[in-house]
Amino acid sequence: xxxxxxxxxxxxxxxxxxxxxxxxxxxxxxxxxxxxxxxxxxxxxxxxxxxxxxxxxxxxxxxxxxxxxxxxxxxxxxxxxxxxxxxxxxxxxxxxxxxxxxxxxxxxxxxxxxxxxxxxxxxxxxxxxxxxxxxxxxxxxxxxxxxxxxxxxxxxxxxxxxxxxxxxxxxxxxxxxxxxxxxxxxxxxxxxxxxxxxxxxxxxxxxxxxxxxxxxxxxxxxxxxxxxxxxxxxxxxxxxxxxxxxxxxxxxxxxxxxxxxxxxxxxxxxxxxxxxxxxxxxxxxxxxxxxxxxxxxxxxxxxxxxxxxxxxxxxxxxxxxxxxxxxxxxxxxxxxxxxxxxxxxxxxxxxxxxxxxxxxxxxxxxxxxxxxxxxxx
Numbered sequence: 001x002x003x004x005x006x007x008x009x010x011x012x013x014x015x016x017x018x019x020x021x022x023x024x025x026x027x028x029x030x031x032x033x034x035x036x037x038x039x040x041x042x043x044x045x046x047x048x049x050x051x052x053x054x055x056x057x058x059x060x061x062x063x064x065x066x067x068x069x070x071x072x073x074x075x076x077x078x079x080x081x082x083x084x085x086x087x088x089x090x091x092x093x094x095x096x097x098x099x100x101x102x103x104x105x106x107x108x109x110x111x112x113x114x115x116x117x118x119x120x121x122x123x124x125x126x127x128x129x130x131x132x133x134x135x136x137x138x139x140x141x142x143x144x145x146x147x148x149x150x151x152x153x154x155x156x157x158x159x160x161x162x163x164x165x166x167x168x169x170x171x172x173x174x175x176x177x178x179x180x181x182x183x184x185x186x187x188x189x190x191x192x193x194x195x196x197x198x199x200x201x202x203x204x205x206x207x208x209x210x211x212x213x214x215x216x217x218x219x220x221x222x223x224x225x226x227x228x229x230x231x232x233x234x235x236x237x238x239x240x241x242x243x244x245x246x247x248x249x250x251x252x253x254x255x256x257x258x259x260x261x262x263x264x265x266x267x268x269x270x271x272x273x274x275x276x277x278x279x280x281x282x283x284x285x286x287x288x289x290x291x292x293x294x295x296x297x298x299x300x301x302x303x304x305x306x307x308x309x310x311x312x313x314x315x316x317x318x319x320x321x322x323x324x325x326x327x328x329x330x331x332x333x334x335x336x337x338x339x340x341x342x343x344x345x346x347x348x349x350x351x352x353x354x355x356x357x358x359x360x361x362x363x364x365x366x367x368x369x370x371x372x373x374x375x376x377x
Contacts, residue, residue, distance in 0.1 A: 041224040047217040049191035050080050053198040054118065056230045058088055061116060064202055067094040067103055068120030068157075077122050078158065078217050104130030104155070108137045111153040116202060121157035124173045124211065130155075138207035139182030154201045156210035159187070160254060160305050161353050163215070167341035170349075172306035174253065177209040178283040178315075184236055185282040187211040189257040191221040193280055196234030204236065211282075213255045239286035241293070245275035248299040248363050251290060251316055253279040256303045256354065263359035272367055282312055290316060291324045298329040299366040305353050308336035333362040 044052075058064045070077050072085040072095040085093040096103040100121060107117040121127045127134065134155060141149045160172040178185045184206055188194040194212070201208035226232060242257060243264050252260040257278045264274040275293050279286065294300050300320055302313030313334045320332065338352040 041222060041226075041228055043220045044191045044223045045218055045220045046188070046191050046194045046212070047078065047080060049194040049223070050198055050212070050217075051082055051084075053195045053202075054081065054084060055087070057199055057202045058084065058092065060230070061202075062092075063114065064116045064118065065092040065094065065110070066118045066120065067096055067107060069096055069098060069122050071095060071120050076120070078214065080120070080217075100126050100129035101133065104133040105137070107153055107155075108133050108151060111138070111151045111207075112141070112149060116152045116154075118154045118156060118202060121155065123169055123214075124157050124159040125169050125171055127155065127157070127173065134177070134183070134207070134209070135180055139180050141182075142206065143182060150205040151207045152205050154198075154208045154210055156198070156201075157212060158214040158217075159211035160213055161215075161337075161342060161349070164344065164346060164349065166344045170342035172211075172304070172337070173209075174211055174282050174304070175306055175311045175315075177211075178285075178312065179310075182207065183283060184208045185211065186236065186280065187213075187253045187282055188280065189216070189242075189254055189278050191223050192227045193234070193240075193278070195223070195227055196232055197236070197280060199233045200236050203233065208236075211254065216255050219258075234280070237281045237284035237286060239280055239289040240278045241275065241289070242278045243274065243276040245273040245297060247273045247297055248301060248366050249275045249277060249290070249293040249297045250301045250303060250359065250363065251277045251279060251313075252303040253282060253312070254305075256305055259354065259356050260303055260359060262356050263363065266356070266360050267363055270364075270369070272363060272369070274363055279312075285315065285319070287319045287323065291320060294320050294324045295327045298327055299363075300328070301333040301335065301359065301362045301366055303335045303354060303359060305337045308334065308339055311336050330366045330368065333366050335359060335362050 066081055066084060071081045072093045075082040104119055107119040110117045138151045138153055141151050161170040174187060177183055186197045186201055186208060188197045198210060201210050243261060250260045260276045264276055267274050275297055277293060302316045304312050313336055317332045317334060335354045335358050340352060343349050343352055
């Protein structure tokens with residue numbers, strides 16, 4: 001079955017060129033403050049964290065394989081699979097034709113057979129070509145077979161806005177996939193997240209959508225000695241308190257966690273103590289952690305870069321209304337991307353995604369701190 005995709009193919013020229021240009025435009029790392037990590041480890045960027053997780057899981061389990069466009073000889077569009085073809089060979093690191101529907105379907109079939117495929121999309125925008133296999137095959141097979149069929153497959157790749165890649169390469173699919181029963185949806189922020197969550201995804205018996213972020217690949221984070229161990233694994237469905245606070249809860253995932261931490265530093269200088277929750281897992285959602293925090297702070301700001309309507313923030317708001325409404329001292333504030341396709345122009349692109357100032361203003365509103373009219377406009 002896997003022999004179908006062992007042919008050598010050229011690169012997806014249009015996509016790779018756009019993504020390559022994007023990488024050249026984002027040399028400066030994101031400014032991330034007040035990270036809360038264990039000590040005793042070392043710094044590692046997210047790219048290396050993902051690469052090491054793949055390497056260790058492929059070494060530990062011969063049923064794990066990687067497939068996708070340019071994952072082998074080119075070593076991945078973002079070099080996530082660097083060195084894996086040389087180490088594990090073309091039987092387990094498969095360069096595929098430019099057909100997401102084709103190789104996603106082959107991946108699902110391989111998972112039916114008992115293998116553990118990791119399917120890489122060059123960007124999750126291209127996963128729309130394969131959504132029938134993700135939703136109707138991978139997500140539903142366990143239920144439709146009365147539990148007789150497991151589909152241990154991971155769909156991974158960059159998700160959300162990058163820099164100057166236009167509307168068709170900038171969408172966040174967290175809410176799309178998180179609305180589907182049968183899927184687990186993870187979105188790491190730090191290198192420790194990336195290692196622990198990818199390992200958990202590969203070991204899981206169910207299909208997992210693993211949403212990375214292009215802008216975070218080159219960002220370095222402290223990684224604890226525990227997280228560097230090959231047995232390290234993070235639990236699916238558990239959020240992390242990145243920063244404790246007592247006045248307002250801010251939920252975020254992926255690169256928005258860094259923005260939230262930066263906003264918390266600014267708010268602290270004005271006497272507002274913000275608690276930052278790194279969701280890590282979008283489905284299942286850690287409702288217990290969110291509601292426990294809101295019951296402590298009595299205020300909530302949700303943050304995401306996806307579209308506002310039917311978003312992750314909307315689901316979090318509903319959870320808090322259902323379980324902790326009587327604890328709220330202020331209306332919930334919801335920050336999301338603009339309800340428009342992503343503009344290409346840099347100045348408009350910046351206006352279409354949440355910024356640190358937006359978070360600061362929302363937290364102040366939740367705490368009934370005056371926000372100047374000019375600043376709020």
